[in-house]
Amino acid sequence: MAVAIIDSGGANIASLRCALARLGCEADLTRDEADIRAASHVLLPGVGAAADAMQRLREAGLERVIPDLKQPVLGICLGMQLLFAESEEGQAGCLGIIEDRVKEMQPDRNRPIPHMGWNRVRTVQDSPLFDAIEQETHFYVVHSFAAGSGESTLATSCYGEEFSAAVSCGNFFGTQFHPERSGSAGSRLLKNFLELAS
């Protein structure tokens, strides 16, 4: 069965496709409901603003399809934030899979925003997503908005305040970091995701 990447309009799909290709997975970039429903695994990437991305999902009729999916779904970066109920970024209503709110991060003298770079990730719940990935491994993150820790938090990271680095809720997973940009650890995480039973 095919792996689908939901075409959410962000420019940054090529690196994810290449990362999957290095794992032997040729993913389809699509916004077609039937293709997405038929996929074994679905990835929801996203770069840009939450309100714009939600608008594009609504135009494609996907804001009701995605929460209804039963196969493993992985949201990356903004894609993870879209799994939440709402985001302060443009006061956007999101997909509502995780009942929490994504907040704007506050800069200070020692903490430039956007937060960009390699950050330690600490897992706080066992999850097959982090299989064979050591505690405190660095992943590459780029963001100005973040979700705090909550019931859905699988892993945390810290930048001034603690934030959710990875989340899960049933068959839905999300990473604030970019596994496709995170070297061998990121590649392992994508492999773990693709090995989840669909």
Added chain:
Amino acid sequence: MGDIVPLAARYRDEGADELVFYDITASPDGRTVSRDWVSRVTEVLDIPFCVAGGIRSVEDAEEILAAGAEKISINTPALEDPDLIDRMARRFGRQCVVIGIDSQGGDGDYRVASHTGDPHRTRYGRRPTKEWVSEVQDRGAGEIVLNCMNHDGVRTGYDVVHLAEIRDICSVPLIASGGAGAIEHFSQVFREARVDGALAATVFHSGAIPIGDLKDYLAHCGVEIRP
């Protein structure tokens, strides 16, 4: 062109955290050439990379980002058309928009130079560096690479005095460039100028400073860094 992909793979394997590719679009047919090699680099790189040089429009940037670059960096075109920064930040988000600044001077009077890719066309003293740093942030720069020209190529260390004064007015990530010659220069710039990253070319290319050794040293010095 032929050796870019293996070089990228070498730096990836040595543990570089990010790569910046400069001035590789010099070809008159730059657009297709750049897109082609950015795609080939994307196929092998699993770390972020930035492309600098030859990007003069939102359309140029779009092609390079779509081909898989994480960020684009602009320098002279931003000085000539500052609104380009606003347009790029609106289109791609500020995290994609890096502004390269070539700064020259001393004794507290540093000014921006342009066209530094071509020594015959380089123009000095355009505007005070601090003023330009503030403007590019207001316009939507997501990161600033400050190349200190007095130190560039000299390998006597980064200009930590200048970098520290820019750090104080810079609320986006600041990357130090120009002057790295020894392993201690890196710990000094992180400690004294509080930069978010340090860029170097020659010492890595020549193998004078192995990246793995450098990272071990910086971790030992207490700099937070990916092993």
